[in-house]
Amino acid sequence: MIVSLSFDARYLVEQPWWAQEFYAEVDMEPVSIGARLASSVVVPLVKKLFVTDGPGAGFVDRPVRISKMVSFHGEKRTLSDNELRKIAEELVERAAQSTGMSERLPGFEYRAVVNAVTHSLSSLGHVDMDDVQAVQLGYLELSRHLRSGNQAATLGLSSDAVLLHANVVDTACLHILHFFTTRSTFVPRTLVEQSRRIKELSSKIDILILRTPSPADGGFEERYARYISRKHGKLTIFGLDLPGSSGSWPLDAAYLSLEATGTTGDDIPLVLPAEQVLAGRDRVLLRGVAGSGKTTLVQWLAVSAARNDLDERLLHLHGLVPFVLPMRSLTRAGARLPTPDEFLSAVGCPIAHAQPTGWYDRVLTAGRGLMLVDGIDEMPEGEREEARNWLRDLIGSYPKNRWLVTSRPSAVREHWLGSEKFTELDLAPMNRDDVAAFIRRWHKAAGSADAYGKELLYAVRAKQELARLATNPLMCALICALHRDRRGYLPDGRKELYDAALSMLLSRRDRERGIYKTGDMRIGETHQVQLIQKLAYWLIRNGRSEMDAKDVLDLLSQALTAMPRVAEQGTVKQIYRHVLVRSGLLIEPVEGTMQFIHRTFQDYLGARAAVESLDFDFLGGNAHLDQWEDVIRMAVAHARPAERTRLLTGLIERGDTSQDTRHRLHLLAAACLDDATELDPAVRAEVQQRAEKLIPPRSVAQARALAEVGPVVLELLQGPEDLTPDEAYFTVLTAVRIGTDAAIPVLTRFRTMEDLRVRTELALTWSRFDTDRYAEEIIAHLHEDDLYFVVSSSRELRALRLFGGRSLLKIASPLSPEEIKEFCEADLLSGLCVAADLRCSWEWLAAFPHLTHLTLEIPHPNIDVSSLRNVRSLRALRLPPTARVVGADQLSPNLEITRTDSRNQIGHPI
Incomplete structure (x- = not known):
């Protein structure tokens, strides 16, 4: 041993x-x-x-x-x-x-x-x-x-x-x-x-x-682990590079555990902590919108594996060697995708040359690799088939490793890696508690007064428009930074938020810090935007996320011929360095390359350049490509009314004549309505008419795509009358993913349905809405048959008690046993599912004399059930598929213990 x-x-x-x-x-x-x-x-x-x-x-x-x-x-x-x-x-x-x-x-x-x-x-x-x-x-x-x-x-x-x-x-x-x-x-x-x-x-x-690792590899693996911890152990959080605060945030403090969602084999909604996606699953394709935290999750998993901190919930990562493979870096300058021996050099790891001969093969053959392939959507659409073949070859050669592949939702179709037995999950939008936790952490890290954080929390909960924007870490950070910078004032729409952020980054920050000195280069905000948006548009047109420094200098040199006041302040290289350091929008991931701090800013500025260049035909011609979706939406926001009409009419007409891309183009046009502050009513009606034909949704992919359109879809959703059970379920899924309280009236129409999938989805997403309103309008009306009511806070437990309690409960956050005993009806509870780490033994369940069924979905490799021996009423116990059961021999022989299959949730004896 x-x-x-x-x-x-x-x-x-x-x-x-x-x-x-x-x-x-x-x-x-x-x-x-x-x-x-x-x-x-x-x-x-x-x-x-x-x-x-x-x-x-x-x-x-x-x-x-x-x-x-x-x-x-x-x-x-x-x-x-x-x-x-x-x-x-x-x-x-x-x-x-x-x-x-x-x-x-x-x-x-x-x-x-x-x-x-x-x-x-x-x-x-x-x-x-x-x-x-x-x-x-x-x-x-x-x-x-x-x-x-x-x-x-x-x-x-x-x-x-x-x-x-x-x-x-x-x-x-x-x-x-x-x-x-x-x-x-x-x-x-x-x-x-x-x-x-x-x-x-x-x-x-x-x-x-x-x-x-073998003795020959141990020394190198320790060096590599330290490199991973340093490289990925900090995050650059928007707004924290302002006066009086650090430009980076330790990952341990920054990481916020979000939820990953999917469905089981029986179409029952599945929700689990995002960091647990590889617990019991060897291969996962994880989708998430821009800024949703995909890359942060990749960093968290890599650093956790490298540090071997071995929190019990991450024990499945013990001994694994992380390979962080961002697709934007692997395909830089059109490079071919690397072979395993080139993984480290392809991402610029400075100790790549020191890896022992054959090390990668020993690691991957033994199944010790943690393969984190980040950003399939960062590749041009035409190259993704090559990426899929590359993944298939790697998996075929080294099948025993764990794989996480991330992408924006629309970049890869459903079951894109289904033949390789990948489980497909989605990063869920931040719920109200997540947003509150992020705001508190951000203000603590920034050293801001508590008053600013409390004021912003109130504003996010009171203003529907603001709440709708604050659904992912990037937008939350942007809102926090602007709220503090503008001393409590926040613009309303997404475009206004980005405009304010650019102003803060490009001019107000340096001016208010007093950073300029006599003789310093001074480039005004307007000129900086002009230069940076040309870089953004070049990246978009070429389907890239990174740009060689040589191309940057060539492009800036052409642009500066029309900006003599800027050009006279220094050489092209000096001006580039100034913009790189001062703007806060650009970074150099490795020497000799440039990229935007986040893809969202690239799309926003690239759209602005496209509108100023009147490239509307070019925009419309690429609208069917997923990499252009956000660019099109932001172009509509930048455009003048007549230009919006031209863009949206083009999307409608092209969709009408294209069977293959009709669905995508008409949905994109509908999504643009949210950014069109002024639009011809006739055009708006045409867009809505096309969108209505795509409703009701008939798959998870269609529900996801409709939700991306935003609240405007809520006005178009039908039912439940005249809908099939599947259509009703996917309609609810659409409204839930939109996620603001504006969805409650739509969901209310489905609250009396018998379909278990619909009722489960409605119960599962309580935490995304106002607790009391959702309880009164939705939860109180759900039929209880076979339905586990999901609670994520003591406030929700109290709300359930006001409605008489429920016999079946699912605990989804770490509540204390005392809270559960206090607010649950002891004589009513017959079934309990625990899906959070309560960090306790189970003898307290004896307080519920009619509890007959217990399901433990806690993310532990070892589950000790010996303390259940005093829960005399228990008749059935269901446990996770991969957990090691401890103490089962001390339980009653009449207690049925089964495993829950991770894919279809079917119990089988152990």
Whole structure:
């Protein structure tokens, strides 16, 4: 078995799992310290440390003093001092050889480690506790106790030697405690639980060895892990580069757990935390709109895997090696997609040259790769088939790894990777609680007064238009920054928000910071916009997200011929550097390339350039391409009334004559209505007439596309009369995804339907709306048959109680058992689903005497159900498909325990 690397097995024995790392930063290059020792090696050596049970030992009914059990102490010792040292020497030698430490440790340090381990083991003869107390103490505390007896033994040694000593003793103590629990003198009735945990640990650690890198790769993987943590461990959050605040935000503070949604095989809505999309699923295609947090999620998963922090909810990432593969970088300048040996160099990793020969193949063949392919939509549409073939070849060659592929919703069709068994999920819009949490965090990070945050929270909840915009992290950050910068004043529409943001970034920020000095280059806001929008339009026209510095300079050189006042202030290169540093809109992901801080700003400025160039025919000719959707919408916002008429009429006419693109073009025209502040009523009516033909939606994809159109669709949604059950469900799905309280009147029409999918969707999305209004108008009217009512807050629990309570509940956020007991009707609850980590055991459920069915959907690799033994009413227990069940043998044999299939939610016995 091991002790190793970057996990602490105490996580498996004493407390929720995986805590501290076993390596340290030292003046020399840090190395991986640890011992990979198989159980078959350690167990025989440990047994030699203790006397063999004699006749009658099995009748001992009390714990035994450890000092009476050791074989190297007392009058009847059977193990000499030299033999004890040989045991210590063998443990150290095995550990040092398996990690390559034997070649790196000087001889005197190696001997010192052997002496220190010998002394620590000999301390067992003087331990003032019995076997029961030792097991209750836990193996790590026992190890610390033994090592503390002679701390001078490791003084002056390197960190590597000190940690090797600690890890070997930790391993020995783990098996010592296991040995105690298997002896006939042990008192099983007092320590059944501890015995089970330690036994489980031994087998689990042997399994985890399979995810441990070979000695030849360990050093590089640690360097690579540190690179991933540095590279992706911070976010640039819009607005936090303003005066008095840092330009980046630590990922741990910035990450906000959002929801991923999908459907099961029975079309029942599925909701789970976004960071759990790969728990129980090896391949996921995740869709999300611009700014929804796809790239942030990729960073979070990469850093979590690299750090091996091993929160129990992320244990499925333990030992995986993250490969972050942003498509915009892989296809830079038309480059071909890389082979696995080129992954690191393709993304500009500075230590790519240091990877050991064949390392990537060993990692991927062993199934240790965490493949994070970000932004399929960043590629031109014509190249995506090549990307799909590339993915298929990689998966076919290395099938055992975990894959996450992200994209904007419309960039790839439904089941785009279905043949490769990818699960398709969507990043859900931020709900009211998410928005509130983001606003509070943003203001805390920015050092703003609490008054600004509270005022903005009120404004977002009171103004429908603002609430509709604040549905993803990018727009929330934009709103926060503008609210503070303008001291509480916010524009109403999306275009106005972007205009204000550009003004803040391009002129007001530097002016108010007093950053200009005499002789500094000064480029006005209008000129900066003109220059930057030309870069944006070039990127859009060429289907790219990044631009070579040479192309940037060539384009700026052409533009500056018409701007003599700007051109005279410096060379083209100096002007480019000025715009790059001061605008806050452009970044250099690697030296020699440029991109926008976010694709949304590129689309916004590119649309402005297209309108100023009167390229309406060119815009219309590309409107069927998903990369142009936001550009078209923003062009309508920038255009004058006559130009809007031209654009929208072109979309309608082209859609009328094209069978293949009719659906997309007519929906896009409908989506543009939200940005058309002034429009000929006849044109508006034509657009709405075409949209009505696309209603009701008949698939998830159509519901998603209609929701992207915005609130204008709510006026067109029909039903439930004259709709099929499928059409009714997808209509509800559309209204729910639009997500503001303006959708409540539409949803109210469906509240009395019998279809379980409709009722489940209505119950599931309560948290996206005003709690009390939604409860009164929707929740109170839903038929209860087979329906689990979803609650995400104590306020929702209280609201349910006002309506008499419900017999079936699903807990979707970490409420306390006390809150659940206080606000649930104890005599009514018969079915409970827990889909959040409550961080508690389950004996409190005995307070519900009629609870017969329990479903646990908590994201844990190990679920301890032993505390359910006192819940006498329980008849059925459903558990996640991949969780390890602990304590099931202590439950009633009449309790039916089943697994819930991750795809179709069908239970099967375990």
